[in-house]
Every structure is written in C-alpha cells, then in structure tokens.
Amino acid sequence: MLSKATIKFINTLNKKKFRQKYNIFAAEGDKICTEILKSNKIKIHSIYALEDWLAKNKPLLKPFLTKTTVITERELKSISFLSTPNKVMILLEKQAPNLDNKLINENLSLILNNIQDPGNLGTIWRIADWFDIKHVFCSPNCVDLYNNKVIQSSMGAFLRVPAQEVEIAELLETHSDVPVYGATLGGKNIFKTNLTKNGFIIIGNESRGIEANLLPQIDHQIAIPQNGNAESLNASVATGIICAAFRNLN
Amino acid sequence: MLSKATIKFINTLNKKKFRQKYNIFAAEGDKICTEILKSNKIKIHSIYALEDWLAKNKPLLKPFLTKTTVITERELKSISFLSTPNKVMILLEKQAPNLDNKLINENLSLILNNIQDPGNLGTIWRIADWFDIKHVFCSPNCVDLYNNKVIQSSMGAFLRVPAQEVEIAELLETHSDVPVYGATLGGKNIFKTNLTKNGFIIIGNESRGIEANLLPQIDHQIAIPQNGNAESLNASVATGIICAAFRNLN
Known part of the structure; x- marks a missing residue:
C-alpha cells in the first residue's frame, strides 16, 4: 500500500532538481530491475512491485525485504514514468562514479x-x-x-x-x-x-x-x-x- | 479555419487502417515540410500552417495555394501528432515506390x-x-x-x-x-x-x-x-x- 506522500515524492523524481535534492533516481521494468537485484553494484533505496513479480523474484529480493512494498497495478500507474508501466520500480541512490x-x-x-x-x-x-x-x-x-x-x-x-x-x-x-x-x-x-x-x-x-x-x-x-x-x-x-x-x- | 470534419479526418491518420483507406499520411514541422515543398517528389494533398510560416515560405507555396489552409496555434494543436506542434502539417499521398x-x-x-x-x-x-x-x-x-x-x-x-x-x-x-x-x-x-x-x-x-x-x-x-x-x-x-x-x- 502506497501513501499519498510516497506517490508525491516519487512523482517529483521526474525533475532533475528533486533527483539532486534527494540523491535518488528511478529504474523500471522487469528486465532492468532483475538486473539491479543481481548486480549488487548500486545501493537500493526502495522497491515497489506487483505481487506476482515479487513472488517470481523471491530469492533475489531476500536481502531487500525491508525496502520492498507490494503495490497494485493502479498504484504502479500512479508512480510510473513509463507510458506502459511494467511490474516494478526501484529507486536507487546516486553515487559518485569510480573514475579510474x-x-x-x-x-x-x-x-x-x-x-x-x-x-x-x-x-x-x-x-x-x-x-x-x-x-x-x-x-x-x-x-x-x-x-x-x-x-x-x-x-x-x-x-x-x-x-x-x-x-x-x-x-x-x-x-x-x-x-x-x-x-x-x-x-x-x-x-x-x-x-x-x-x-x-x-x-x-x-x-x-x-x-x-x-x-x-x-x-x-x-x-x-x-x-x-x-x-x-x-x-x-x-x-x-x-x-x-x-x-x-x- | 478548420472544420470539425477536417480535424476528425486528420486525427484518424494516427491509425494504419485509415492511412490505408485514404492513402494519405502526415509530415510535420518546419524543416521536413520545407523540404517537401522543395523536393517536388511527392504529391501534396493539403497544407495546414500558421500564418507566419506561410508568409516565410510564400514563394515555395505558390504552386499549392489552393491546397493551403491558414490555421491558428490552437487548431494546429488539435490536428498535430507531435507533443510540441511545430508550425505546419502537410498531408501527402502515398504512392507505390519506384523499385529498380x-x-x-x-x-x-x-x-x-x-x-x-x-x-x-x-x-x-x-x-x-x-x-x-x-x-x-x-x-x-x-x-x-x-x-x-x-x-x-x-x-x-x-x-x-x-x-x-x-x-x-x-x-x-x-x-x-x-x-x-x-x-x-x-x-x-x-x-x-x-x-x-x-x-x-x-x-x-x-x-x-x-x-x-x-x-x-x-x-x-x-x-x-x-x-x-x-x-x-x-x-x-x-x-x-x-x-x-x-x-x-x-
């Protein structure tokens, strides 16, 4: 279940100003989000996903259970930046890249x-x-x-x-x-x-x-x-x- | 001035079915439309443009005056397929390509x-x-x-x-x-x-x-x-x- 405040917060992330303020950005969809869970290279802030996606990815999600929220299709639509929302959104913490x-x-x-x-x-x-x-x-x-x-x-x-x-x-x-x-x-x-x-x-x-x-x-x-x-x-x-x-x- | 029937007709052209039925498709924006007028390679069905665009392209438009309609920004918005409409839309007749x-x-x-x-x-x-x-x-x-x-x-x-x-x-x-x-x-x-x-x-x-x-x-x-x-x-x-x-x- 998503609070109004959370929806409002996520919606602000379509603006650079707020991505900078909170140091957070969003990634969406089954493919990219599965990759994020597997990669272990980037700090996850929170996960919002439909029940069936969570069930399918249970083992991968284990380390992130406290950060995960089950949402409905309707709730996903209210936070998604895609014209066709796709099962899951993960918010990620921006981090300074490793320049070598x-x-x-x-x-x-x-x-x-x-x-x-x-x-x-x-x-x-x-x-x-x-x-x-x-x-x-x-x-x-x-x-x-x-x-x-x-x-x-x-x-x-x-x-x-x-x-x-x-x-x-x-x-x-x-x-x-x-x-x-x-x-x-x-x-x-x-x-x-x-x-x-x-x-x-x-x-x-x-x-x-x-x-x-x-x-x-x-x-x-x-x-x-x-x-x-x-x-x-x-x-x-x-x-x-x-x-x-x-x-x-x- | 655009009639309701014309607006409705143009709006249908976002579907393949109607592009096939009427044998017509749309191109939009200053750059492409100027190129169309210069190219002389494709049959123009009709031109819908803002007054300033028509004034700027007067010489190029001369052969197509009977096919040209002056429209307002608001009218352009009602027919455009772009999120940011850009001065002009030209409807073109589909023609079988020259296969060599x-x-x-x-x-x-x-x-x-x-x-x-x-x-x-x-x-x-x-x-x-x-x-x-x-x-x-x-x-x-x-x-x-x-x-x-x-x-x-x-x-x-x-x-x-x-x-x-x-x-x-x-x-x-x-x-x-x-x-x-x-x-x-x-x-x-x-x-x-x-x-x-x-x-x-x-x-x-x-x-x-x-x-x-x-x-x-x-x-x-x-x-x-x-x-x-x-x-x-x-x-x-x-x-x-x-x-x-x-x-x-x-």
Whole structure:
C-alpha cells in the first residue's frame, strides 16, 4: 500500500532538481530491475512491485525485504514514468562514479557535448557498455544522466559504465597526454584515420556539432563518410559507428 | 479555419487502417515540410500552417495555394501528432515506390524483419539515406512505414529512399543471385568478412533476432563484435555500423 506522500515524492523524481535534492533516481521494468537485484553494484533505496513479480523474484529480493512494498497495478500507474508501466520500480541512490585515471589514460572514453535527447544519451551509454568504453563524460548542457528515459534506454549500462557530468575543457586539460578525437562534419574519414587504443572521443549535438570553444582542444577531427543525401546521422548511430571503428580497425 | 470534419479526418491518420483507406499520411514541422515543398517528389494533398510560416515560405507555396489552409496555434494543436506542434502539417499521398531491379541486383538494399519501434524504423530509413542504400524493404510485421513517428524520425528520407512492405521470403526468391547478409548474434565478425558491393542486408528484431524461417535463405551471417557487457545494441545503431562497414570496407 502506497501513501499519498510516497506517490508525491516519487512523482517529483521526474525533475532533475528533486533527483539532486534527494540523491535518488528511478529504474523500471522487469528486465532492468532483475538486473539491479543481481548486480549488487548500486545501493537500493526502495522497491515497489506487483505481487506476482515479487513472488517470481523471491530469492533475489531476500536481502531487500525491508525496502520492498507490494503495490497494485493502479498504484504502479500512479508512480510510473513509463507510458506502459511494467511490474516494478526501484529507486536507487546516486553515487559518485569510480573514475579510474589509469583507464582514462590508457583506454577509450566518450565525451558528450550538448546531447539533449534522453533516448540518444541512454543509447550512447548502452553503446559504451557494448564496446567496453571505460567512461562516459557529459557536458553540463547535456540532458541529466539520471533522467528516467536515459536510465531506461541505457538498458542497464548505468550499472556497469561509470558516467559523470564534467566541464569538458577542464577534463581535457587534466589529461593532456591523451589524444582527443572529435566527430565533425569536415573531419577526416574515420575509416582512413590511424586510431589509437586510448583517447577521448567527443560527440557533439546532432544539429549544432561540437561547441566552437572545444575545437582547439581536438587533436584529430574525424567524420563518417556520407554516400547519400541525408543531412546528418542520429547522434547515437554516429557514436556506434565511431566506437565500432575504434574497437575493430586499429 | 478548420472544420470539425477536417480535424476528425486528420486525427484518424494516427491509425494504419485509415492511412490505408485514404492513402494519405502526415509530415510535420518546419524543416521536413520545407523540404517537401522543395523536393517536388511527392504529391501534396493539403497544407495546414500558421500564418507566419506561410508568409516565410510564400514563394515555395505558390504552386499549392489552393491546397493551403491558414490555421491558428490552437487548431494546429488539435490536428498535430507531435507533443510540441511545430508550425505546419502537410498531408501527402502515398504512392507505390519506384523499385529498380537493376539497383536491387547491383547495389545494397536493407531488409527489416519485425522492427516494431517507429523511432528505430525512421532512424534506419535515415541511415539508408546517409549511406545511399538504394531500397528499404519491411516485413509485414514491422511498424507501418507511414506511422507518424517513422516519418518524423526519417528526417526526410521518405522523400529519397524507396521503401516498401514485402514478404521477405518472396523477395529473396525473386532475386536469388543477390548475396544475402543477415545480422545474427552468432554471425562472423563483420570487420573480418569480405563484403560485396551488392546484397540484401537483413536486420532483425532487437530482442528476438531474425525470424527462424528466414535463416536458411541467408548466405552470410554477420555480427558486430562485442567487447563489453551490454546484451545487445539498439537495432538502428547496429544497422548504422553494418552499413558503414559495407560502404567503407570493401
């Protein structure tokens, strides 16, 4: 049974302001929530689930019984951020990601600049997870990493790939030995570029590109050759192609 | 000024049944609609736009004055399929795409199998446009090509890349000399596969893959190597990586 106060509290989590205030964010649905219970990597604040889901996942839920509330479909609908609520919502505690300077220096990191669409940002996080990109950094003008749609479309990547909001210029200055690649329309064909095993890969906004003040910090401007007529590729599709090239062509 | 009957008629176009019945679909927003007026490739049924948009695009609109209706923001809201309506809606007549058998035989075509998400299908259409893939074929269990979200996320690709619903098995039988590639989890690393300049590329459903009955018709099962832990890539991201490989690595 859910109190009105709880419903109101959860509803506020659709705003960044309140996710920051309470240091909490939400994940929903059978698949992601089962993964959360198994992962043991993130602190669970509370679990709200339908009776049949709780019954099905009893062994996994054992350590969290005091944090679990049985709810009805109607109650789930009142707290869910999905258009089609799916059995369970887990609230999670935000925690500072583990940044590993050795990995930043020796492996690949993605830097996202002004990515506004939550579906794109989540999909990019998932791409990082697929290609074992070690960190995702976001400029402050990106959509919030803990936005519900970002979390849902990351498909569990938030459990595995550390991601953080940073001032990009400062990050690059702190790691000045790491090569910086940036995706630009006028860049060199990525399939004909020597790609290093380590580096920062900057992805900019789909229509506006990488912000002008960052361009001087880019060592290698790269681009995906266009054969047809579309004006641009979707930001997450472009990121997928670039990450695939880095992981397979060097 | 919009009549109640017109509003009702346009509202029905969110259903495939009515798009088929009237043979009409909708495109919205400043960018796509300006492109439609410039393209001269598709028959316009009617244009509904705010006064300032009409004033700005006067020269382009000249041939379509009898089909144009000035509407208010409130009226636009009553007909729009977007959560944030954007100045203009154009209704277009569906027309049979130009299938070019020579291009099918000598160039690349995408075949989509059970792609349900309209955003994914539209994004894949846009990818085809970027990489100059000559045709997009969809199995009958894909989301409708004329779904409003498909059209919006194709970003104008529907003006340039012919796309059609087909029975895949029949299509492959009719073009039995064309090599058939299929993206499967157990496929061969695409970055180590000899890719031909022509071929069908089959993309399956993100969670269920390509339907089993089609597997025997695939000549080359291909896959994108996974370095990390994500269970899968988004279907449009995978398509982007595969098309980029075909266009750049052979």
